[in-house]
Amino acid sequence: MASQLTTAGGPANPVPPAGKRKSVMGTRPWVAGLFLLPAFVLLGALVVYPIGYSVWRSLYDADGSGFVGLGNYGDLFGDDATFTAVKNTAIWVAVAPALVTGLGLIFAVLTERVRWSTAFKLVIFMPMAISMLAAGIIFRLVYEADPDQGVANAVVTGVHDTFAESSVYPKARPSTESDLKASGGGAFTSTGTVSAGSPALLPLVGIAPDKVPGDPGDAESAEPSGDGVSGTVWLDFKLGGGGQKGAVDGGEKALPGIEVEAVKDGKVVASAKAGDDGTFTLPASADGARLRLPGSNFAAAYNGVDWLGPSLVTPAIIGAYAWMWAGFAMVLIAAGLAGVDRNLLEAARVDGANEWQVFRRVTVPLLAPVLVVVLITLMINVMKIFDLVFIIAPQPSQDEANVLALQLVNASFGGGNNQGLGSAIGIVLLLLVMPVMIVNIRRLRRERRR
Amino acid sequence: MTAPSVPLKDPGEPGKAGKAGRPSDAAVDGSGPPRRSLGSRLAGGAAGGVMRVFLILVALLWVTPTVGLLASSFRDPTDIADSGWWDVFTKPSQLTTESYSTLLGKEEITDALLNTVLITVPATVLVVVIGAMAGYAFAWMDFKGRDWWFVAVVALLVVPIQIALIPLADLFGDLGIFGSVLGVVLFHVGFGLPFAIFLLRNFFAEIPRELLEAARLDGAGETRLFATVILPLGGPAIASLGIFQFLWVWNDMLVALIFSDSDSRPLTVALTEQTRQFSGNIETLAPGAFISMVIPLAVFFAFQRQFVSGVMAGAVK
Numbered sequence: 001m002a003s004q005l006t007t008a009g010g011p012a013n014p015v016p017p018a019g020k021r022k023s024v025m026g027t028r029p030w031v032a033g034l035f036l037l038p039a040f041v042l043l044g045a046l047v048v049y050p051i052g053y054s055v056w057r058s059l060y061d062a063d064g065s066g067f068v069g070l071g072n073y074g075d076l077f078g079d080d081a082t083f084t085a086v087k088n089t090a091i092w093v094a095v096a097p098a099l100v101t102g103l104g105l106i107f108a109v110l111t112e113r114v115r116w117s118t119a120f121k122l123v124i125f126m127p128m129a130i131s132m133l134a135a136g137i138i139f140r141l142v143y144e145a146d147p148d149q150g151v152a153n154a155v156v157t158g159v160h161d162t163f164a165e166s167s168v169y170p171k172a173r174p175s176t177e178s179d180l181k182a183s184g185g186g187a188f189t190s191t192g193t194v195s196a197g198s199p200a201l202l203p204l205v206g207i208a209p210d211k212v213p214g215d216p217g218d219a220e221s222a223e224p225s226g227d228g229v230s231g232t233v234w235l236d237f238k239l240g241g242g243g244q245k246g247a248v249d250g251g252e253k254a255l256p257g258i259e260v261e262a263v264k265d266g267k268v269v270a271s272a273k274a275g276d277d278g279t280f281t282l283p284a285s286a287d288g289a290r291l292r293l294p295g296s297n298f299a300a301a302y303n304g305v306d307w308l309g310p311s312l313v314t315p316a317i318i319g320a321y322a323w324m325w326a327g328f329a330m331v332l333i334a335a336g337l338a339g340v341d342r343n344l345l346e347a348a349r350v351d352g353a354n355e356w357q358v359f360r361r362v363t364v365p366l367l368a369p370v371l372v373v374v375l376i377t378l379m380i381n382v383m384k385i386f387d388l389v390f391i392i393a394p395q396p397s398q399d400e401a402n403v404l405a406l407q408l409v410n411a412s413f414g415g416g417n418n419q420g421l422g423s424a425i426g427i428v429l430l431l432l433v434m435p436v437m438i439v440n441i442r443r444l445r446r447e448r449r450r
Numbered sequence: 451m452t453a454p455s456v457p458l459k460d461p462g463e464p465g466k467a468g469k470a471g472r473p474s475d476a477a478v479d480g481s482g483p484p485r486r487s488l489g490s491r492l493a494g495g496a497a498g499g500v501m502r503v504f505l506i507l508v509a510l511l512w513v514t515p516t517v518g519l520l521a522s523s524f525r526d527p528t529d530i531a532d533s534g535w536w537d538v539f540t541k542p543s544q545l546t547t548e549s550y551s552t553l554l555g556k557e558e559i560t561d562a563l564l565n566t567v568l569i570t571v572p573a574t575v576l577v578v579v580i581g582a583m584a585g586y587a588f589a590w591m592d593f594k595g596r597d598w599w600f601v602a603v604v605a606l607l608v609v610p611i612q613i614a615l616i617p618l619a620d621l622f623g624d625l626g627i628f629g630s631v632l633g634v635v636l637f638h639v640g641f642g643l644p645f646a647i648f649l650l651r652n653f654f655a656e657i658p659r660e661l662l663e664a665a666r667l668d669g670a671g672e673t674r675l676f677a678t679v680i681l682p683l684g685g686p687a688i689a690s691l692g693i694f695q696f697l698w699v700w701n702d703m704l705v706a707l708i709f710s711d712s713d714s715r716p717l718t719v720a721l722t723e724q725t726r727q728f729s730g731n732i733e734t735l736a737p738g739a740f741i742s743m744v745i746p747l748a749v750f751f752a753f754q755r756q757f758v759s760g761v762m763a764g765a766v767k
Contacts, residue, residue: 029593029594031591031672032587032591032592032593033593035583035584035586035587035591035672035676036583036584036587036588036593036599038580038583038584039580039581039583039584039643039647040584042580042636042639042640042643043603043606043640043643043644045621045640046614046618046636046637046639046640046641047606047609047614047640047641047643047644048606049617049621050613050614050616050617050618050621051609051613051614053616053617053620054613054614054616054617057616057617107505107508110501110504110505111505114501114502114505119509120505120508120509122754123509123512123513124508124509124512125758126512126516126747126750127512127516128750129697129743129746129747129749129750129757130701130742130743130746130747131700131701131702131703131718131742131743131746132701132703133701133703133718133721133722133739133742134519134701134739134740134742134743136725137519137721137725137735137736137738137739138515138516138518138519138739139515140725140728141515141518141519141522141535141732141736142514142515142518144728144729146729147534148532148533148534149530149534149729149732150534151514151515151518151534151535151536154534154536323512323515331758380608383610384610384611384612386612386704387703387704390703390722391722391725394728395726405610405612405704408612408615409612409615409704409707409708412615412616412619413615413619413708419616422615422616423616425612426610426612426613426614426615426616427613429610429612429613430609430610430613433608433609433610436608437605437607437608437609440604440605440607440608441601441604441605444600444601444604445601
């Protein structure tokens, strides 16, 4: 279709100038009227009339009874929710089109001579076929906070845990029978001191016995170890009840790997890790020290990024948008690339330019008209973004993610019931696309004159 | 409406914008003049391997979200709550169509699916027919101020649909069609027409004058000329327009969200209401979203050329 449109204005097959192209039929005006009537009635009632109505309505207050002049337009900056929407729409317009065009340019250039470029382009273009709603659901799933649900956090936590060891017992805490007290930073320190020869008992609770990571064996009471200080760290809870609080009973789980520090006057003098049976042994220097279980044992597990939280929600949704629209930019830019004169590139190379310089100084400038069209198309599209934000942003962060089109709907049909403000937002959206409207008309008239 | 202006913009290079509809053209090589760009140079050298790996990774990145939805739609609620969808690769036994049968057993969903069809088909047919009539009049009939009227239609191309939400909600309320299928259809027809008229007028104007004159000599009247010459010859443009309009209405959520009620709402709106409690509703949302995607994807793979050019041309809507 696009090619047909092209030739419609092309010199190879010029449209006869309007004045010369007479009707073949010598049509009577009323026949033309009949062919046009349905379209004109519908356009008048459904498109033109609403514009006029919105202009008028935007000058009145929420319920339409009081004239407020330009007050509703002032609310664009005065009303908090609306101003957030203005700011976010500005972010969208500044970031998303450039990002998408950049991706499209990279993909178009890189696939130019790859044999399977058609398959690649199909994959990238496919999201254009589906609804914003479906794309929204797809990305809501991608961004699910739980790393066991959302693939984004699964990847992030996977990478994180590869580089940083995560703690094993995030929910454990000392049992009430123990001498351990919270000592800041998530650590627990004994109130009394330990001495060589009498094994220390460090009972913890807070984990279900069948949920202890790694499914360790039963805890053992530590043997006294000569000059050193020994002890046991274990889960002081017996499945099915029974057992004595604060004592190592048969069948109670060991908590291997917990780090135990001996602290004297605020300084760590020795440290050890609990073994498979929960016992640990500190050197003689620990005699008379307090025992501390540092906070690193209990640090909450890393759960990834809060993609849809207040601070990241807009970038996250822009990511989903880029996924949808990169194919659009890629296809248009690839078409432009196919029309670039190779001799110009060759000439630049003969003059000693390297590939990057050729790309930067020759290809991109030659593509500039296409890039501008893609950018402007995306800007118009992004100004009116609604579905993606509405679906992806969860209720708690929807205010932070608000955009103009969403605020229009919320203000007029959501709880707001302020159709004056809604109409003003609609008019602003229309004014924003006005320059493109004028460019379209100019182009049309220029062609007619040819 | 900038996309149609791509072709308008470079009338001197007919092939250029036309290639937008044929992504495969870029893959054609060998016979033409040397086309060594950054990409092709890279493809040859040692960097070629790196580039290919990069492109494969990008392609994987692009399909992963959709695969995630598809995999989730074939798991039961317990599995969904317990582990990530990627588990299906190691435990294919988890796959089940249970979610689909549950979903399609719900009357609210089948009704919504039916409504989607009831909205989409008339909204597409009406736009094509009314748009073709007006396009023909603009292309081949003489009447006063024809060019000015056409400029006015072109001006309407970029009017955002958001501006009509409030006025038409009021108007349809007065007419008693707010909340009905008819209201949603009318809205889509109104905002589909400028693009339809623009596209079809330009295409119809290309039909050789001789064909029309010959038909006229055979004694064809205006209506017969329209039905027997214009419509058949306009086939390709009508197909592109039809596909674009069909998908636009099928995929719409915003208009239906406001203009339909619980009896007339299409699938997109029925699903939207489930997204408030997202993680608890995945077993409904995943198959539901996939059902809503099946038709567009089928159209996409079956009519790639018309699809791509249609989407390109109408992108700004």
